Each structure stands twice: as structure tokens, then as C-alpha cells.
Amino acid sequence: xxxxxxxxxxxxxxxxxxxxxxxxxxxxxxxxxxxxxxxxxxxxxxxxxxxxxxxxxxxxxxxxxxxxxxxxxxxxxxxxxxxxxxxxxxxxxxxxxxxxxxxxxxxxxxxxxxxxxxxxxxxxxxxxxxxxxxxxxxxxxxxxxxxxxxxxxxxxxxxxxxxxxxxxxxxxxxxxxxxxxxxxxxxxxxxxxxxxxxxxxxxxxxxxxxxxxxxxxxxxxxxxxxxxxxxxxxxxxxxxxxxxxxxxxxxxxxxxxxxxxxxxxxxxxxxxxxxxxxxxxxxxxxxxxxxxxxxxxxxxxxxxxxxxxxxxxxxxxxxxxxxxxxxxxxxxxxxxxxxxxxxxxxxxxxxxxxxxxxxxxxxxxxxxxxxxxxxxxxxxxxxxxxxxxxxxxxxxxxxxxxxxxxxxxxxxxxxxxxxxxxxxxxxxxxxxxxxxxxxxxxxxxxxxxxxxxxxxxxxxxxxxxxxxxxxxxxxxxxxxxxxxxxxxxxxxxxxxxxxxxxxxxxxxxxxxxxxxxxxxxxxxxxxxxxxxxxxxxxxxxxxxxxxxxxxxxxxxxxxxxxxxxxxxxxxxxxxxxxxxxxxxxxxxxxxxxxxxxxxxxxxxxxxxxxxxxxxxxx
Amino acid sequence: xxxxxxxxxxxxxxxxxxxxxxxxxxxxxxxxxxxxxxxxxxxxxxxxxxxxxxxxxxxxxxxxxxxxxxxxxxxxxxxxxxxxxxxxxxxxxxxxxxxxxxxxxxxxxxxxxxxxxxxxxxxxxxxxxxxxxxxxxxxxxxxxxxxxxxxxxxxxxxxxxxxxxxxxxxxxxxxxxxxxxxxxxxxxxxxx
Numbered sequence: 001x002x003x004x005x006x007x008x009x010x011x012x013x014x015x016x017x018x019x020x021x022x023x024x025x026x027x028x029x030x031x032x033x034x035x036x037x038x039x040x041x042x043x044x045x046x047x048x049x050x051x052x053x054x055x056x057x058x059x060x061x062x063x064x065x066x067x068x069x070x071x072x073x074x075x076x077x078x079x080x081x082x083x084x085x086x087x088x089x090x091x092x093x094x095x096x097x098x099x100x101x102x103x104x105x106x107x108x109x110x111x112x113x114x115x116x117x118x119x120x121x122x123x124x125x126x127x128x129x130x131x132x133x134x135x136x137x138x139x140x141x142x143x144x145x146x147x148x149x150x151x152x153x154x155x156x157x158x159x160x161x162x163x164x165x166x167x168x169x170x171x172x173x174x175x176x177x178x179x180x181x182x183x184x185x186x187x188x189x190x191x192x193x194x195x196x197x198x199x200x201x202x203x204x205x206x207x208x209x210x211x212x213x214x215x216x217x218x219x220x221x222x223x224x225x226x227x228x229x230x231x232x233x234x235x236x237x238x239x240x241x242x243x244x245x246x247x248x249x250x251x252x253x254x255x256x257x258x259x260x261x262x263x264x265x266x267x268x269x270x271x272x273x274x275x276x277x278x279x280x281x282x283x284x285x286x287x288x289x290x291x292x293x294x295x296x297x298x299x300x301x302x303x304x305x306x307x308x309x310x311x312x313x314x315x316x317x318x319x320x321x322x323x324x325x326x327x328x329x330x331x332x333x334x335x336x337x338x339x340x341x342x343x344x345x346x347x348x349x350x351x352x353x354x355x356x357x358x359x360x361x362x363x364x365x366x367x368x369x370x371x372x373x374x375x376x377x378x379x380x381x382x383x384x385x386x387x388x389x390x391x392x393x394x395x396x397x398x399x400x401x402x403x404x405x406x407x408x409x410x411x412x413x414x415x416x417x418x419x420x421x422x423x424x425x426x427x428x429x430x431x432x433x434x435x436x437x438x439x440x441x442x443x444x445x446x447x448x449x450x451x452x453x454x455x456x457x458x459x460x461x462x463x464x465x466x467x468x469x470x471x472x473x474x475x476x477x478x479x480x481x482x483x484x485x486x487x488x489x490x491x492x493x494x495x496x497x498x499x500x501x502x503x504x505x506x507x508x509x510x511x512x513x514x515x516x517x518x519x520x521x522x523x524x525x526x527x528x529x530x531x532x533x534x535x536x537x538x539x540x541x542x543x544x545x546x547x548x549x550x551x552x553x554x555x556x557x558x559x560x561x562x563x564x565x566x567x568x569x570x571x572x573x574x575x576x577x578x579x580x581x582x583x584x585x586x587x588x589x590x591x592x593x594x595x596x597x598x599x600x601x602x603x604x605x606x607x608x609x610x611x612x613x614x615x616x617x618x
Numbered sequence: 619x620x621x622x623x624x625x626x627x628x629x630x631x632x633x634x635x636x637x638x639x640x641x642x643x644x645x646x647x648x649x650x651x652x653x654x655x656x657x658x659x660x661x662x663x664x665x666x667x668x669x670x671x672x673x674x675x676x677x678x679x680x681x682x683x684x685x686x687x688x689x690x691x692x693x694x695x696x697x698x699x700x701x702x703x704x705x706x707x708x709x710x711x712x713x714x715x716x717x718x719x720x721x722x723x724x725x726x727x728x729x730x731x732x733x734x735x736x737x738x739x740x741x742x743x744x745x746x747x748x749x750x751x752x753x754x755x756x757x758x759x760x761x762x763x764x765x766x767x768x769x770x771x772x773x774x775x776x777x778x779x780x781x782x783x784x785x786x787x788x789x790x791x792x793x794x795x796x797x798x799x800x801x802x803x804x805x806x807x808x809x810x
Binding site: 128129132197200201202204205206208209210235236237238239240242243244246247250254255256257258261273274275276278279282283286 | 634637644646648651654657665739740742743
């Protein structure tokens with residue numbers, strides 16, 4: 001290998017003859033491979049988290065079912081009577097939430113697409129620090145291993161809910177999951193926070209410092225804006241979770257009383273004095289609420305890109321999109337107490353937080369409006385990615401509307417911690433972000449693996465998932481209004497809830513079917529990786545820079561010079577243009593037939609851009 | 619669409635060194651950790667059941683030490699810019715020594731807290747003081763390691779007027795840690 005490299009020394013890329021398997025696929029500093037590592041790990045966790053939800057849906061939908069057949073997998077968590085152990089039920093709910101929110105929709109979504117798209121779309125060779133980027137993945141990996149191990153320990157994984165409120169999470173004697181399982185949860189999350197911060201620092205530094213010449217902030221694709229703002233939110237909120245977790249560790253392991261006031265457990269008085277469990281809730285939700293947008297914004301960014309491309313129209317309201325994302329980012333930090341309306345919060349403060357919460361509806365509605373107006377009268381091409389993007393918009397609307405009710409401090413007293421909340425956030429945050437993830441995978445799969453995914457399987461996957469998600473979560477609104485509290489093991493002992501038993505069964509069947517539909521995706525994904533049709537250079541006739549790279553870009557992305565950017569990324573179906581798209585690297589001087597009067601004036605400025613140093617980041 | 623497409627005046631991309639920029643972002647995360655802890659302190663205090671005690675006098679001494687240490691490091695930086703190698707090394711070592719002294723003073727403050735019957739375990743009003751000093755101390759150790767790395771580089775003649783990036787990063791971080799301590803000290807004086 002080395003000798004052939006020297007033979008053709010002149011045109012062999014300097015990176016290519018250094019890579020062995022370890023440096024190319026394991027400890028790699030190439031952002032594209034790191035992105036794939038995040039994606040594959042995220043898919044792994046999505047399967048685990050999804051299976052967990054199926055187990056507790058079995059319990060909820062079929063409370064009389066004999067679950068002996070699960071004993072080979074769950075061991076003693078299936079009781080002698082063939083039932084799911086109630087404490088393990090709580091652990092399943094907790095781990096499902098933790099895995100889905102943090103490991104799938106934060107690391108799996110942001111980690112994948114920020115790593116993959118930022119350098120490719122801004123015209124950079126790699127991230128600002130490839131080493132830190134690698135570290136970010138491996139911290140996530142360590143975090144994953146620890147969380148995975150915690151599933152198999154004798155006392156079970158953490159079971160105090162994904163929010164791990166003290167005192168439940170602070171006292172090992174409270175529930176078996178609060179022992180070793182909770183300790184491992186905290187250790188794992190510490191690594192996770194470190195991973196997110198390392199990644200976030202890198203994303204921000206890259207977007208600010210490594211844009212190619214001509215790529216001003218007003219020409220950035222909306223995906224990059226979304227991923228950039230996501231990283232900023234993460235940088236400001238994850239340290240707060242770290243602070244909250246640190247104090248929790250001290251309470252658990254050193255006997256301090258930050259979150260523990262005078263408390264009796266099993267008739268025995270604990271020595272703690274003067275702490276406040278509500279303090280934890282403040283700290284947690286200061287992260288927890290921005291976290292919702294950390295999960296959602298990348299999905300919205302991906303959707304903006306795909307909807308504009310596949311409608312063959314410029315995105316409607318480019319600046320309005322950016323301003324609303326900025327608005328969401330700022331507002332996300334001042335609404336946290338709407339999770340705490342029933343925690344004994346001062347009602348006046350409740351009103352303030354209610355107002356701020358409802359204000360978020362404004363930028364959200366602006367975004368929805370812009371998606372719909374971009375679709376309006378477009379030459380829509382229904383690729384699977386486009387379908388998933390439209391599905392996201394649908395969930396964002398139907399889930400967002402219920403948010404207006406939940407954000408109301410008075411109505412929240414009735415709805416708090418019921419299945420109405422479960423339905424709300426699974427639609428607006430869970431399913432919407434999951435659809436964003438899927439849209440992104442279908443859209444950028446050709447760039448990731450150089451092959452196309454099968455479209456027909458993509459359509460089947462979309463329709464089954466889209467219908468399935470609504471069948472699962474829509475009935476939950478009724479169940480919630482009827483007063484079903486979330487996280488309960490069983491409702492059979494309450495007569496009032498009997499009339500909804502069949503609805504719960506229906507939801508469970510729908511959930512199993514929806515999970516089954518994901519197997520189609522898994523097959524399509526792994527099959528297409530090796531056997532898919534070879535992808536053309538620009539399969540979607542898209543404008544952004546990643547499609548100017550070779551089919552399988554090497555480490556460094558562009559073989560020659562990085563292209564220079566002259567225009568915004570949404571010149572689709574421009575009147576007078578030869579084709580219905582004009583990529584960002586085509587100068588106005590090359591398209592006199594489609595230039596508008598003010599754009600002809602910019603031809604002069606293009607010479608200025610070309611005078612800038614090429615700043616090749618080799 | 620026409621209005622949204624205005625081309626900005628072409629500007630070279632920001633010329634800040636990415637590593638320095640990343641350091642600033644790291645500083646932001648540390649600020650957020652301490653912002654969270656100090657706001658937790660205020661929230662907890664406002665809820666009552668709060669033990670009052672006198673702050674250790676060692677805090678004042680440690681504040682003076684950390685300011686002197688920052689001055690020493692800055693003096694060393696000026697020396698490096700003028701390629702005055704003696705001043706560079708002397709300032710670095712003085713700064714490192716003062717940094718270690720700061721940790722000693724913080725330890726004495728803990729002894730003083732114990733003398734006042736304020737322990738890590740007990741009323742959160744005392745526990746918070748230990749967390750502030752302890753977590754700041756942990757960051758300070760990382761700063762000391764950074765200074766030590768710079769000393770090592772300085773003795774191998776790798777720090778001079780044309781190679782200052784790592785020293786400048788160290789300087790930023792060290793000043794930040796000093797300012798962070800002063801913030802914590804003033805915060806504790808006002809809110810206790």
C-alpha cells in the first residue's frame with residue numbers, strides 16, 4: 001500500500017495511506033465517520049428504548065397477560081405469577097425516557113447531523129478540533145456502556161423517572177433502582193454531559209471560524225443555523241444539569257442535605273436537615289426545558305432544508321426562520337417553571353412563566369406558517385425524506401396545540417402528570433424529532449454511504465409510522481383528560497378507569513405495529529449501505545455545498561480547493577434560470593439570465609470575495 | 619425573497635484562533651455551572667431553615683493571594699513578549715507558587731469552618747460553601763497544571779514573543795479563575 005502510494009505520490013492524498021482500520025473506523029477524527037458512529041449508536045439505543053416501551057405497553061394494554069415467555073430476557077423481573085415486576089416497570093419507564101431523550105434524540109440526532117453537516121455545508125475540511133470531536137464520541141460511548149451495564153445489575157436500573165427527582169433518587173432505601181442503578185445513571189450522565197459539551201464547543205467554534213470564503217451568516221443553510229443554536233443552548237444548559245447532578249451525588253454519597261429536608265422513611269428519621277427537593281426541580285428544568293429544543297431544533301433545521309429542496313422553492317421567510325429560532329433559543333431558558341406549576345410554586349410566578357411559555361407559540365407558529373407557505377404551490381417531490389418532513393410539521397402542529405393548554409397554569413392542575421402530557425410531548429418533541437432524524441437519514445444517506453436507500457420501502461416505512469404514531473398518541477389525550485396518571489403500573493384496581501381499558505389495549509397494539517414498521521427501516525438502512533443503487537453526485541438537485549464533494553468524500557471532503565460561496569442556499573425554480581436550482585457556489589456572473597437587478601450589482605462584490613485568501617484548512 | 623438575499627460585504631472569516639475560541643466556550647460552561655450553584659444558593663436561602671455563621675477569615679487572605687498570582691502571571695506574560703526569559707520563568711514560578719498557596723489558604727478556610735462547627739454534612743448553608751470552594755479548587759488545580767505545562771515549555775524555550783498562543787490561553791484561564799473566586803467571595807459576603 002505504502003509503495004503504491006509513493007509510486008503515484010504526486011496525486012495521492014496525504015491522508016489516504018496513513019489510515020488503518022483503527023484510525024479509519026474506530027478512533028477516527030474524520031467528522032463524517034464520527035457522525036456515522038453517533039448514528040449507529042443512536043439506532044442501537046432507539047431499538048433498546050423502543051423495546052422497553054413495548055414491554056410496559058404490554059403491561060398497560062394487557063394487564064392480565066401472562067408474561068412468562070419474557071423470563072429468558074428479563075429473568076427475575078417477571079414475578080412467579082408471570083407478571084412484570086412493578087419496580088421494574090418504573091425502571092423501564094425511566095430508562096425509556098433517559099435513552100430516548102438523551103441518547104437517541106440528543107446524541108443520535110445532534111451528534112449525527114451536526115458532525116456530518118456542519119463541515120460539509122459551511123465548506124470546511126473538518127471540525128475545529130478533530131481530536132475533541134473524537135473524544136466527544138468516545139465519552140458518549142463510555143456513557144452508553146455504563147448506562148447499558150446498569151440495565152443488567154441485580155437491583156435494576158434507575159427507576160425514579162427520567163427527571164430523577166429527589167428524594168426518590170437521593171435515598172437508596174426508597175426504591176431498589178435508587179441504589180447502584182441510580183449511581184450508574186449519574187456517572188453515565190456525567191460522561192454524557194462532557195460529551196455534549198465537547199461536541200458543542202466544537203460545533204460553535206467550527207461554524208464561527210471555519211466557514212469557506214463568501215459563506216456569511218446570511219448565506220448559511222437553515223440546518224446550520226439550527227445546529228449552531230442547538231449547540232449554544234446545550235453549552236448554556238448542560239452545565240446546569242451537571243451542577244444539579246453534582247449536588248445530588250453529594251446528597252446520595254456524602255450525606256449532605258441540599259435536596260433532602262427532614263424526612264422519615266419506613267418509620268425511621270433520617271439525619272438530613274434543611275434541604276429542598278424543589279431546588280432540584282429548578283436546576284433540572286433549567287436544563288430540561290432547553291433540552292426540549294436541543295432535541296427539536298436540529299429536526300426543524302433538517303426539515304427546512306428538505307422542504308425547500310423537495311418543493312423546488314426558496315424557503316419562505318429565511319430571515320423569519322432564523323429570528324424565530326433565535327427567539328425559541330432565548331425563550332427556552334425562561335420557561336422552565338411551567339414544569340413545576342403544581343410544586344407549590346408561587347401563583348404569581350406561575351402567571352409569569354405561563355405568559356412566557358405561551359409566547360413561545362409565536363415563533364413556533366411562524367415556523368409552521370413558513371413550512372406551509374414553502375410547500376404552497378411548490379413542485380413537490382415526495383421522496384421519503386420529504387414525507388417525513390411533512391410528517392414532522394403535522395406532529396409539530398398537533399402536538400404544539402396541546403402545549404397551549406398545558407402551558408396554562410390553571411389547566412395544568414388537572415392535566416399535570418397525566419397521559420395528556422405524555423401524548424403532548426411524544427407528538428411535539430418525541431415523534432417530531434424522530435421524524436426529523438428519519439428525514440435526515442433518508443435525505444443524506446447518499447452522501448453518508450454513497451448509495452441510495454430504497455424508496456418503496458421508505459414509503460411503506462413512512463405511512464406505517466405516521467399512521468401508527470397518531471394511533472398510539474392520539475387516544476392518549478382522552479386517557480389523560482380522563483385523569484390517568486402517567487407512570488402508574490396498573491389501573492385495574494380503579495373502577496373509574498375500566499371504561500378505558502380497551503383504549504389502552506388499542507394503544508398497545510398500535511405501538512407494537514409501529515415498532516414493527518421500524519424493522520423495515522432497519523433492513524432498508526443496512527441493506528442499502530452495501531447493496532443500494534449507487535448515488536449520483538447530487539441526487540436531489542440540491543444547492544448546498546455537500547453535494548459538490550465526490551460521491552464518497554475522503555478525509556478533507558473536497559479534493560481540490562473548497563468551493564467559494566456566492567449566493568444563499570435556496571435558489572430553487574428561479575425565473576429565467578436554465579435549471580430549477582442554482583447551487584451556492586455558482587457566481588451571479590455565471591447566471592445573467594436569471595439575475596434580478598440588485599443581483600447584477602453583486603457581480604462586482606464577487607470579485608471582492610475572490611480576493612479573500614482561500615484559507616485552505618489542510 | 620429579494621430582501622432576504624442581500625449579500626453581506628465580503629469579510630474574512632473571524633480570525634480568532636479556534637483553540638482560544640474553544641477555551642472561551644469552555645469558560646462559558648464553567649460560568650454556567652457556578653451560576654447554577656449560586657442561584658441554587660439564593661433559592662435555598664429564600665426558603666428559610668438557613669444556618670448563619672461567620673465566613674472564614676482565610677477567604678480574604680486567599681483572595682489577596684489569587685490577585686497577586688494573576689499579577690505575577692501577567693508580569694511574566696509581558697516579559698515573554700519582550701523575550702525576557704528570566705522574567706518569564708520567574709513570573710511563572712511565582713504565579714504557580716501563589717496558586718499553591720491559594721489552595722493552602724482555602725484548606726485553612728475549611729479548618730476554620732470546622733472550628734465554627736460548620737461541616738460539609740449538615741445545613742445546606744454550610745455545604746454550599748464547601749461546594750463553592752471545592753469545585754473552584756478543582757478548577758484551580760486544572761489551572762495549575764496548565765501553568766506547569768507552560769513552565770515546562772518555557773524551560774524548553776518554546777515560549778517567546780512569536781509563540782505565545784498557549785501562554786495567552788493559560789493567562790486567560792488563570793485570570794478567569796481568579797475573577798471567579800472573587801465573584802464567589804463577594805457573593806458569599808453579600809448573601810450570607
